[in-house]
Amino acid sequence: MIAQHYKDMLGAKSVIREISEWSTARGKEIGYENVFDYSLGNPSVACPAQFTQTCLHLLERTDPVALHGYTPTLTLPEVRAKVAESLNRRFGMDYTADHIFMASGAAGALAHAVRCVAVPGQNIVTFAPFFPEYKPYVEGAGLTLRVAPPRVEDFQINFDALDALVDENTAAVLINSPNNPSGVAYSAETLTRLAAYLTAAGEKFGHHIFLISDEPYREIAFGGLEVPYPAKFYPDTLTCYSFSKSLSVPGERIGYLAVNPKAEDAAYIVPMCGQISRGTGHNCPSGLFQRAVAECIDLTSDLSVYETNMELIYAELKRLGFTVNKPDGTFYIFPKALEEEMKKLASALDKPAQRKQVKLEELQKEEKQSVHPTEKAKTQQVQKAPKKEAEPKQITPKAPGMQK
Numbered sequence: 001m002i003a004q005h006y007k008d009m010l011g012a013k014s015v016i017r018e019i020s021e022w023s024t025a026r027g028k029e030i031g032y033e034n035v036f037d038y039s040l041g042n043p044s045v046a047c048p049a050q051f052t053q054t055c056l057h058l059l060e061r062t063d064p065v066a067l068h069g070y071t072p073t074l075t076l077p078e079v080r081a082k083v084a085e086s087l088n089r090r091f092g093m094d095y096t097a098d099h100i101f102m103a104s105g106a107a108g109a110l111a112h113a114v115r116c117v118a119v120p121g122q123n124i125v126t127f128a129p130f131f132p133e134y135k136p137y138v139e140g141a142g143l144t145l146r147v148a149p150p151r152v153e154d155f156q157i158n159f160d161a162l163d164a165l166v167d168e169n170t171a172a173v174l175i176n177s178p179n180n181p182s183g184v185a186y187s188a189e190t191l192t193r194l195a196a197y198l199t200a201a202g203e204k205f206g207h208h209i210f211l212i213s214d215e216p217y218r219e220i221a222f223g224g225l226e227v228p229y230p231a232k233f234y235p236d237t238l239t240c241y242s243f244s245k246s247l248s249v250p251g252e253r254i255g256y257l258a259v260n261p262k263a264e265d266a267a268y269i270v271p272m273c274g275q276i277s278r279g280t281g282h283n284c285p286s287g288l289f290q291r292a293v294a295e296c297i298d299l300t301s302d303l304s305v306y307e308t309n310m311e312l313i314y315a316e317l318k319r320l321g322f323t324v325n326k327p328d329g330t331f332y333i334f335p336k337a338l339e340e341e342m343k344k345l346a347s348a349l350d351k352p353a354q355r356k357q358v359k360l361e362e363l364q365k366e367e368k369q370s371v372h373p374t375e376k377a378k379t380q381q382v383q384k385a386p387k388k389e390a391e392p393k394q395i396t397p398k399a400p401g402m403q404k
């Protein structure tokens with residue numbers, strides 16, 4: 001008998017995947033370069049030429065038996081050391097190789113993180129809006145995902161909503177900054193308050209509450225913003241990172257989990273990841289790509305196109321009258337949906353006698369923020385990034401004071 005649980009999941013189609021499939025099909029009709037496909041979070045810029053060169057170099061000059069062999073259960077020590085050094089240099093942390101575990105992207109890191117700190121029956125709290133895959137990541141580990149509504153004016157943490165959801169069964173709080181899809185990065189003030197809250201809640205419930213910080217968009221920050229590093233604020237933090245977006249290599253499935261050395265039982269967590277990998281089958285990510293990202297640890301693709309696009313789309317949404325926060329980073333933007341306007345239109349159209357009089361323009365007058373729902377955003381100038389590999393960008397710590 002096949003597993004009913006996964007069979008049931010087949011009914012819950014992902015809207016993102018549906019749009020992606022539609023875009024691919026449309027691309028076959030009119031050329032994919034003519035389709036603005038905003039579905040999957042695939043980078044639109046090429047990886048740095050140096051990344052390709054590094055891979056070629058590794059393929060040409062490394063003993064193939066060693067290069068393509070299994071990597072250790074806890075992943076390659078020299079790679080883990082390079083990740084630790086980079087994080088220490090950039091964020092003033094004190095990681096060693098023992099605190100780093102290479103994983104299959106942020107998804108793999110999250111799969112390990114939730115299993116490290118929670119047991120079936122416990123819950124993990126996150127904040128809306130959130131990356132929809134958090135549900136399968138968390139539920140797949142036998143846990144419940146609780147979702148706190150956001151503080152809509154700025155999408156920082158709504159602490160009252162958080163407090164209403166945290167209880168004795170809460171194992172961790174899961175954050176994502178800069179956020180998919182709001183584009184908002186948590187400020188130092190928010191993270192300071194979150195750390196105080198989690199410390200107090202941990203004392204109240206008699207166990208540490210971990211912070212799982214999902215950071216695949218850490219490097220995509222706008223206006224020179226230095227995105228605050230959550231582990232700097234709270235000791236019990238597991239940082240989940242992916243090179244998918246920073247180096248534009250999502251297909252290579254490479255990232256890491258970093259355990260704050262000050263976390264409870266920090267010394268056990270990476271060895272535990274080795275055990276978790278055995279059970280989940282997420283073990284030993286590609287040796288080639290572990291080595292390649294270590295060689296390019298402080299590089300990114302040319303990510304500037306995302307800021308250019310954000311400025312264009314943001315300005316146009318504002319011009320059209322949308323309520324929208326200006327993203328701090330990522331390649332997402334999150335305007336307020338025209339729900340109220342649509343409800344009014346739908347109810348008006350339900351009454352045939354009124355149909356003729358109902359003009360959407362009249363509804364617009366009532367609501368200052370309204371725009372014609374079918375008016376097409378003029379985003380034609382939005383850049384499609386060049387296909388060829390871009391010049392790499394060096395990650396350099398930014399001036400203090402740029403922190404949000």
Ligand SMILES: Cc1ncc(COP(=O)(O)O)c(C=O)c1O
Nearest residue numbers: 041105106107131176180242244
């Ligand atoms: C917020 C967030 N977390 C995690 C992931 C998973 O990252 P990866 O595909 O690199 O594992 C994504 C991917 O888009 C994401 O947007």
